[in-house]
């Protein structure tokens with residue numbers, strides 16, 4: 356790579372840095388939840404399974420939700436509206452799928 360082909364990533368504002376930080380944090384929390392799910396399914400290596408506490412998965416679900424909420428707030432997303440709109444969209448789609456196909 357040279358100067359012309361290497362990507363230029365620049366964060367210009369404090370808000371952009373916060374969004375990036377919270378995005379990375381969300382990924383970390385999703386990874387922790389995935390670890391616990393693998394452990395519950397006994398798909399982790401033995402050393403990890405020995406340390407695993409099943410109760411921890413509740414905290415990991417909460418971490419993912421809280422971190423996603425924090426990211427949305429930082430990014431200026433109206434979470435209540437976004438979730439409401441999405442649920443409506445899903446309901447409309449599943450309602451259409453349940454209707455008999457017209458010939």
Ligand SMILES: [Mg+2]
Nearest residue numbers: 384387415418
């Ligand atoms: Mg966590």
